[in-house]
Amino acid sequence: MSEPYLSDLQTRLRQFAQDRDWEQFHAPKNLAMALAVEAGELMEHFQWLSEAQSEQLAPDKLKTVGFEVADVFIFTVRLADRMGIDLADLVEQKIKLNEQKYPADKVRGSAKKYTEYATD
Amino acid sequence: MSEPYLSDLQTRLRQFAQDRDWEQFHAPKNLAMALAVEAGELMEHFQWLSEAQSEQLAPDKLKTVGFEVADVFIFTVRLADRMGIDLADLVEQKIKLNEQKYPADKVRGSAKKYTEYATD
Amino acid sequence: MSEPYLSDLQTRLRQFAQDRDWEQFHAPKNLAMALAVEAGELMEHFQWLSEAQSEQLAPDKLKTVGFEVADVFIFTVRLADRMGIDLADLVEQKIKLNEQKYPADKVRGSAKKYTEYATD
Amino acid sequence: MSEPYLSDLQTRLRQFAQDRDWEQFHAPKNLAMALAVEAGELMEHFQWLSEAQSEQLAPDKLKTVGFEVADVFIFTVRLADRMGIDLADLVEQKIKLNEQKYPADKVRGSAKKYTEYATD
Numbered sequence: 001m002s003e004p005y006l007s008d009l010q011t012r013l014r015q016f017a018q019d020r021d022w023e024q025f026h027a028p029k030n031l032a033m034a035l036a037v038e039a040g041e042l043m044e045h046f047q048w049l050s051e052a053q054s055e056q057l058a059p060d061k062l063k064t065v066g067f068e069v070a071d072v073f074i075f076t077v078r079l080a081d082r083m084g085i086d087l088a089d090l091v092e093q094k095i096k097l098n099e100q101k102y103p104a105d106k107v108r109g110s111a112k113k114y115t116e117y118a119t120d
Numbered sequence: 121m122s123e124p125y126l127s128d129l130q131t132r133l134r135q136f137a138q139d140r141d142w143e144q145f146h147a148p149k150n151l152a153m154a155l156a157v158e159a160g161e162l163m164e165h166f167q168w169l170s171e172a173q174s175e176q177l178a179p180d181k182l183k184t185v186g187f188e189v190a191d192v193f194i195f196t197v198r199l200a201d202r203m204g205i206d207l208a209d210l211v212e213q214k215i216k217l218n219e220q221k222y223p224a225d226k227v228r229g230s231a232k233k234y235t236e237y238a239t240d
Numbered sequence: 241m242s243e244p245y246l247s248d249l250q251t252r253l254r255q256f257a258q259d260r261d262w263e264q265f266h267a268p269k270n271l272a273m274a275l276a277v278e279a280g281e282l283m284e285h286f287q288w289l290s291e292a293q294s295e296q297l298a299p300d301k302l303k304t305v306g307f308e309v310a311d312v313f314i315f316t317v318r319l320a321d322r323m324g325i326d327l328a329d330l331v332e333q334k335i336k337l338n339e340q341k342y343p344a345d346k347v348r349g350s351a352k353k354y355t356e357y358a359t360d
Numbered sequence: 361m362s363e364p365y366l367s368d369l370q371t372r373l374r375q376f377a378q379d380r381d382w383e384q385f386h387a388p389k390n391l392a393m394a395l396a397v398e399a400g401e402l403m404e405h406f407q408w409l410s411e412a413q414s415e416q417l418a419p420d421k422l423k424t425v426g427f428e429v430a431d432v433f434i435f436t437v438r439l440a441d442r443m444g445i446d447l448a449d450l451v452e453q454k455i456k457l458n459e460q461k462y463p464a465d466k467v468r469g470s471a472k473k474y475t476e477y478a479t480d
Binding site for chain 4: 243256272290324333342
């Protein structure tokens with residue numbers, strides 16, 4: 001992977017798994033599940049909050065939730081490594097695709113439009 | 121955020137949202153939902169495959185699934201930005217916590233132990 | 241299973257899978273994934289809506305989303321069948337546990353309390 | 361709802377929420393999140409197991425996982441109530457749609473076909 005930060009992180013996480021003989025559990029199927037499980041744990045903190053409340057977490061809560069975001073991130077990077085994909089390159093491609101799909105002058109200022117576009 | 125790659129990406133994604141007047145929809149609650157939705161779309165590709173099959177995706181499929189991983193990554197970085205957390209720092213802290221929680225010489229070579237530890 | 245509606249539904253869904261030789265794919269692990277994927281598809285319809293908007297879906301949308309709820313329900317019942325559990329009995333037990341865990345006179349009228357209790 | 365079991369269950373769960381003044385938190389958006397969170401908790405038990413292991417849970421584990429299935433079921437029924445949809449009717453319609461979409465003689469005996477069909 002061309003992006004050093006992600007490349008280094010993949011190497012560390014791979015080593016972490018190898019040191020524990022955990023590579024055997026890290027089939028992409030299982031990592032995708034683990035990622036979705038972490039996404040659920042992250043979401044749990046927000047489920048009964050209003051959108052406004054979700055913007056104003058207390059410092060302790062913010063750190064707890066932040067670690068859930070980190071868990072999702074870690075499994076995403078680990079999965080990319082096990083799939084052998086260049087995550088930074090795909091992210092770059094995806095942002096460019098989104099720029100074409102949602103031209104700013106076409107979608108600006110309309111909740112309705114956003115809802116329609118973004119659930120494609 | 122101290123890590124330039126993530127910091128730059130957050131800035132780009134923020135600008136992307138601002139240009140479309142989408143910041144109004146990006147409350148942390150909603151972004152956490154969107155992240156979980158993308159995690160579900162990613163997982164869908166693997167649900168009926170065996171673990172072995174999930175390691176051997178055809179090139180076309182690999183790219184399709186790779187874009188789903190990129191979607192998860194993008195929402196993770198966007199959420200970190202809206203929450204105002206330093207994602208790279210939390211990832212670093214979390215890896216160190218995991219090293220303490222799962223010492224290599226204690227957990228190595230046991231599926232049972234892995235299952236028990238890792239579902240905490 | 242003692243509840244005829246669920247029992248009959250399990251039999252129909254089992255027959256549906258057998259007729260297509262799909263039982264081989266319906267390991268509990270895979271069904272749990274499929275259920276979570278459907279839950280993600282359901283949630284996608286709500287991710288950018290306000291809570292108030294989510295109460296007022298247009299009739300067409302309501303039917304579309306309703307089918308997603310049905311998909312979740314179907315996989316839940318299928319999974320219970322493959323796990324060999326009595327779903328109606330566990331639901332009954334769980335409601336009773338919740339009544340003990342969240343006594344009405346203790347938790348009433350407090351968002352804060354709800355949030356704390358319900359994220360346990 | 362025409363199906364007495366589901367209708368009675370909806371009434372009980374509605375009363376449970378009303379007794380605790382929790383209806384205010386149960387917007388369909390939030391219930392869909394809660395359902396997905398429970399689906400994640402359910403899936404967590406299976407993420408590192410093989411498909412074969414997922415078929416052979418020990419009795420204690422089976423009960424624990426069974427309660428997670430019950431949680432998903434309860435939120436599904438609660439959501440249907442808050443959306444005002446006839447869940448049993450939609451389930452019936454959906455099964456009939458699936459019978460048309462996946463004709464037994466066309467899809468039988470092919471993992472490849474199943475994977476293609478079922479990820480539509």
